Amino acid sequence: MQVSVESVGNLERRMTLRVPAERVENQIGGRLREIARTARIKGFRPGKVPAKVIEQRYGAQVRGEVVDELLQQGFDQAVRENELRLAGNPRIEPSAEAGEGELAYVATFEVVPDFGDIDVTTLQVVRTTAEVTEDDIDRMIENLRLQRRSWTIVNRPAQPGDAADVETWSVIGGERLPAEGAERGVTMIGSGAMFPEIENAIVGMSAGEDKTLTVDFPENWRVPQLAGRQAVVNVKVEAISEPVLPEVDAEFIRSFGVRSGEMPQFRVEIRNNLERELKGALMGRLRREVGEQLVAAYAHVDMPPRVVENEARAMLAQTVEQARRQGRQVEPPADAWRELLEPARKRVTVALLVGEIARRNELVLDPKRLNETLRLIASTYEEPQQVIDLYRNDRQLMAGLQNRVMEEQVIDWIAERAVHTDRPLSFQEAIAPQ
Numbered sequence: 131m132q133v134s135v136e137s138v139g140n141l142e143r144r145m146t147l148r149v150p151a152e153r154v155e156n157q158i159g160g161r162l163r164e165i166a167r168t169a170r171i172k173g174f175r176p177g178k179v180p181a182k183v184i185e186q187r188y189g190a191q192v193r194g195e196v197v198d199e200l201l202q203q204g205f206d207q208a209v210r211e212n213e214l215r216l217a218g219n220p221r222i223e224p225s226a227e228a229g230e231g232e233l234a235y236v237a238t239f240e241v242v243p244d245f246g247d248i249d250v251t252t253l254q255v256v257r258t259t260a261e262v263t264e265d266d267i268d269r270m271i272e273n274l275r276l277q278r279r280s281w282t283i284v285n286r287p288a289q290p291g292d293a294a295d296v297e298t299w300s301v302i303g304g305e306r307l308p309a310e311g312a313e314r315g316v317t318m319i320g321s322g323a324m325f326p327e328i329e330n331a332i333v334g335m336s337a338g339e340d341k342t343l344t345v346d347f348p349e350n351w352r353v354p355q356l357a358g359r360q361a362v363v364n365v366k367v368e369a370i371s372e373p374v375l376p377e378v379d380a381e382f383i384r385s386f387g388v389r390s391g392e393m394p395q396f397r398v399e400i401r402n403n404l405e406r407e408l409k410g411a412l413m414g415r416l417r418r419e420v421g422e423q424l425v426a427a428y429a430h431v432d433m434p435p436r437v438v439e440n441e442a443r444a445m446l447a448q449t450v451e452q453a454r455r456q457g458r459q460v461e462p463p464a465d466a467w468r469e470l471l472e473p474a475r476k477r478v479t480v481a482l483l484v485g486e487i488a489r490r491n492e493l494v495l496d497p498k499r500l501n502e503t504l505r506l507i508a509s510t511y512e513e514p515q516q517v518i519d520l521y522r523n524d525r526q527l528m529a530g531l532q533n534r535v536m537e538e539q540v541i542d543w544i545a546e547r548a549v550h551t552d553r554p555l556s557f558q559e560a561i562a563p564q
Contacts, residue, residue: 145208267404441474442473
């Protein structure tokens with residue numbers, strides 16, 4: 131196989147691969163003969179299927195496999211020989227410039243930029259620390275009680291924490307919304323499910339009462355007809371219910387998988403879960419902190435444009451999918467990914483720098499840390515061993531986990547060598563979204 135590599139830009143490379151057609155045909159023929167020995171096709175005895183039938187049935191598939199393997203072998207060898215460090219997957223396409231008796235393909239790809247010396251000891255990193263306290267465990271038990279609460283209708287004015295069955299309708303610019311009737315629903319006072327001014331107005335109202343108020347809705351309000359406009363809102367309370375919290379008894383404890391039903395074991399389980407959540411939150415904060423420092427230190431280095439674009443498109447697709455799962459249909463403009471180019475560039479910068487730091491310092495994946503992370507993930511499921519087996523039998527899942535653990539290793543390695551200071555937070559502060 132003949133291979134040539136040329137630069138077509140600062141970070142873009144073009145590789146031409148030429149394969150003798152005879153070599154391809156020989157390998158295809160060999161594989162088809164192997165298939166013919168064992169192929170079972172209706173109407174023919176095993177091993178007696180005519181070559182023409184084998185060619186018709188398997189020829190296209192085998193040809194594709196042979197060509198892909200030869201190209202991959204040639205590409206990988208050329209990458210090693212030319213000491214290329216790819217920043218993304220190559221795009222391989224047939225070439226129109228194939229000579230007689232050969233197949234030619236062109237691989238276009240981008241390479242990792244030259245970061246120069248990478249001295250992490252000059253970075254200023256703030257490491258967040260926190261721990262789970264008994265008060266955090268008490269707070270979680272109360273949250274679990276709230277999740278299992280029931281509701282009882284009461285004959286008194288509404289107060290924060292109550293659930294109110296309400297009817298609402300609005301008038302805006304002379305137009306009634308809805309045009310007929312009213313919107314009915316249940317809101318828990320203090321939850322923020324309704325516009326705050328409306329929700330606050332319900333406090334003190336009793337079943338059967340109604341109230342009219344003028345509300346100025348913000349520009350970003352979720353109801354398009356009301357966003358940025360003033361409306362007269364009519365609220366009628368149909369019923370008020372107060373929460374009834376369950377007792378923390380053996381039955382309650384067993385409902386969360388603690389078979390003994392005993393409080394000490396329940397608190398141990400809660401602590402383990404909170405510590406697992408805290409560990410993930412602290413790593414997320416450290417990853418963000420180190421990432422910001424790396425981006426700032428190497429802002430002058432150009433990133434591979436196609437890799438950045440692909441990351442921006444992936445971020446947009448993730449946002450759309452998340453909205454879909456939340457029941458919202460989003461149809462972004464075709465070029466909406468362009469608005470995500472800057473955060474995408476930062477992501478690519480961090481990913482490539484982490485890879486370079488690992489390569490230059492010969493950092494390798496720690497099998498112990500990988501197994502610990504896998505067991506940690508599995509422990510959140512009812513059948514941990516099934517989750518472990520799933521990861522070990524799925525190459526894609528395991529590769530994703532390996533990449534995640536390796537990134538965390540490098541982040542820890544950087545933070546340890548950087549100029550770092552510790553910032554203590556409470557558990558609640560540490561897990562709060564940033």
